[in-house]
Amino acid sequence: MTLPQSVRDDAAAVEAHLQTLFTEMSGPADRLxxxxxxxTMNGGKRLRACLVMAAGRLAxxxxxxxxxxxxxxxxxxxxxxSLIHDDLPAMDDSDTRRGNPACHxxxxxxxxxxxxxxxxxxxxxxxxxxRAHADGGVRAALVAALAGAAGIDGMAGGQMLDLEAETxxxxxxxxxxxxxxxxxxxxxxxxxxxxIHGQADKAMQAALERYSRDLGLAFQIADDLLDYDxxxxxxxxxxxxxxxxxxxxxxxxxxxxxxxxxASDLITGAEAAxxxxxxxxxxxxxxxxxxxxxxAIERRS
Amino acid sequence: MTLPQSVRDDAAAVEAHLQTLFTEMSGPADRLxxxxxxxTMNGGKRLRACLVMAAGRLAxxxxxxxxxxxxxxxxxxxxxxSLIHDDLPAMDDSDTRRGNPACHxxxxxxxxxxxxxxxxxxxxxxxxxxRAHADGGVRAALVAALAGAAGIDGMAGGQMLDLEAETxxxxxxxxxxxxxxxxxxxxxxxxxxxxIHGQADKAMQAALERYSRDLGLAFQIADDLLDYDxxxxxxxxxxxxxxxxxxxxxxxxxxxxxxxxxASDLITGAEAAxxxxxxxxxxxxxxxxxxxxxxAIERRS
Numbered sequence: 007m008t009l010p011q012s013v014r015d016d017a018a019a020v021e022a023h024l025q026t027l028f029t030e031m032s033g034p035a036d037r038l039x040x041x042x043x044x045x046t047m048n049g050g051k052r053l054r055a056c057l058v059m060a061a062g063r064l065a066x067x068x069x070x071x072x073x074x075x076x077x078x079x080x081x082x083x084x085x086x087x088s089l090i091h092d093d094l095p096a097m098d099d100s101d102t103r104r105g106n107p108a109c110h111x112x113x114x115x116x117x118x119x120x121x122x123x124x125x126x127x128x129x130x131x132x133x134x135x136x137r138a139h140a141d142g143g144v145r146a147a148l149v150a151a152l153a154g155a156a157g158i159d160g161m162a163g164g165q166m167l168d169l170e171a172e173t174x175x176x177x178x179x180x181x182x183x184x185x186x187x188x189x190x191x192x193x194x195x196x197x198x199x200x201x202i203h204g205q206a207d208k209a210m211q212a213a214l215e216r217y218s219r220d221l222g223l224a225f226q227i228a229d230d231l232l233d234y235d236x237x238x239x240x241x242x243x244x245x246x247x248x249x250x251x252x253x254x255x256x257x258x259x260x261x262x263x264x265x266x267x268x269a270s271d272l273i274t275g276a277e278a279a280x281x282x283x284x285x286x287x288x289x290x291x292x293x294x295x296x297x298x299x300x301x302a303i304e305r306r307s
Numbered sequence: 308m309t310l311p312q313s314v315r316d317d318a319a320a321v322e323a324h325l326q327t328l329f330t331e332m333s334g335p336a337d338r339l340x341x342x343x344x345x346x347t348m349n350g351g352k353r354l355r356a357c358l359v360m361a362a363g364r365l366a367x368x369x370x371x372x373x374x375x376x377x378x379x380x381x382x383x384x385x386x387x388x389s390l391i392h393d394d395l396p397a398m399d400d401s402d403t404r405r406g407n408p409a410c411h412x413x414x415x416x417x418x419x420x421x422x423x424x425x426x427x428x429x430x431x432x433x434x435x436x437x438r439a440h441a442d443g444g445v446r447a448a449l450v451a452a453l454a455g456a457a458g459i460d461g462m463a464g465g466q467m468l469d470l471e472a473e474t475x476x477x478x479x480x481x482x483x484x485x486x487x488x489x490x491x492x493x494x495x496x497x498x499x500x501x502x503i504h505g506q507a508d509k510a511m512q513a514a515l516e517r518y519s520r521d522l523g524l525a526f527q528i529a530d531d532l533l534d535y536d537x538x539x540x541x542x543x544x545x546x547x548x549x550x551x552x553x554x555x556x557x558x559x560x561x562x563x564x565x566x567x568x569x570a571s572d573l574i575t576g577a578e579a580a581x582x583x584x585x586x587x588x589x590x591x592x593x594x595x596x597x598x599x600x601x602x603a604i605e606r607r608s
Binding site for chain 1: 418421434
């Protein structure tokens with residue numbers, strides 16, 4: 007499947023904005039800037055950025071508020087940081103990422119650690135800068151939400167649990183929790199951040215939370231299915247890694263067909279959460295979020 | 308020399324607040340929480356935290372505003388993150404820190420990388436949370452300032468330049484720039500953040516910037532002097548590391564006595580910047596900042 011034009015336009019706009027950010031980076035640490043750019047401008051699908059844009063427009067009554075692209079860029083920088091550090095020899099020890107040498111291979115390990123560090127910093131800096139939103143309270147709320155999603159109770163904590171799973175196999179509930187933290191939290195932040203930026207009312211914010219929680223879990227189940235199904239060339243990274251390591255994935259613990267059904271059911275639930283906005287002024291934005299959700303489980307890489 | 312009682316009280320208050328933060332951390336990633344706590348609660352002098360508190364009270368007309376301790380804790384978390392990552396095998400490869408095993412020795416490399424990552428996140432989360440300051444605009448300004456100090460144009464960029472210096476020796480101006488980024492930026496942030504939190508006027512904010520810029524540079528020159536002078540037992544880390552690696556330090560490039568004089572002159576300049584507030588309602592706060600500055604170059608570890 008392909009994503010609708012508005013979503014592809016959003017991806018292109020965020021891509022261009024990131025390109026500008028890195029082009030404008032000056033200062034003496036140019037090797038660090040090159041590593042940050044390399045790891046961020048790597049052909050990613052920008053799904054998280056597209057979630058920010060579509061959810062932000064939904065909350066804004068159909069219009070993209072000024073500064074929303076800064077939030078989308080911040081999510082991509084945070085995501086890029088996590089991939090750099092996940093790939094490090096001490097972590098998942100992955101030499102390739104999306105078919106290219108991982109950051110620590112293209113540069114070196116120290117530079118990769120610092121590039122991840124500085125990309126995390128950049129993400130928070132983008133959210134806090136006045137051009138992200140005119141209201142300082144909104145900017146601080148975005149930072150607080152990202153900190154919750156990225157820290158010990160979110161992405162970093164989830165990666166810790168994932169590493170521990172290599173020595174102590176997890177049961178399904180533990181895998182679900184680990185993935186909700188490791189992958190789900192940032193996906194959820196992306197949609198919720200759009201709502202925060204557009205100052206959505208409580209009903210819409212709750213719907214975005216429900217939508218993105220289900221989407222995040224479905225996304226990870228789909229990832230496990232891809233890891234099981236794909237060959238390495240399609241995936242852009244070594245396939246079958248999880249099973250080879252004896253890691254407990256959704257596919258291993260649920261079985262192939264139940265995992266497929268669970269992902270599909272979750273996406274149905276995610277769509278249902280947005281039903282109240284499926285018609286009317288913001289119907290196009292809801293449709294965009296629905297298409298992103300479907301894409302998440304139907305993608306081939 | 309010893310620091311005045313008010314500064315030691317500030318250090319103790321921040322220490323207690325950090326202890327509470329880590330004690331209250333719950334959730335499944337308890338190994339990560341333990342590593343974060345280990346690396347932060349390591350007997351550090353909390354000079355950066357004391358800068359935040361004294362500068363914040365100076366800006367607040369002598370009173371410590373509610374939430375200032377959150378900002379002080381954030382600076383210490385950011386500092387702890389930087390030490391964890393600096394010590395990693397791929398970076399400075401240091402097995403000890405303040406006389407104890409470095410985080411990646413006490414735990415393991417992956418846990419140490421994640422503990423640093425999550426401490427950086429925590430720092431931004433503390434600044435953005437409502438309890439740091441009632442005004443969201445102030446919280447966002449604190450986040451933006453920390454992002455500037457910690458990222459590619461500050462601490463992370465400085466560490467990159469420091470690593471590059473192992474293969475390409477630097478001249479004095481380059482060392483000065485590198486250290487201003489690597490160490491100076493966070494020290495400067497600490498004082499400036501106090502001013503932001505207390506909503507200092509332009510004159511005071513400029514004075515805090517001048518004070519902390521000079522202090523940051525003096526602090527690093529003092530560090531180089533300690534590295535040259537000390538034995539390892541006093542320093543809590545292997546002494547003479549810089550010279551052994553052929554790294555260009557202030558001592559090597561300036562000579563011992565000129566380096567001592569430069570540090571002393573910088574502290575004189577830092578004190579002079581605060582002259583307008585040396586008498587009157589905030590004289591005690593100014594005296595605290597002066598004592599911290601003197602301590603920075605007279606400390607023995």
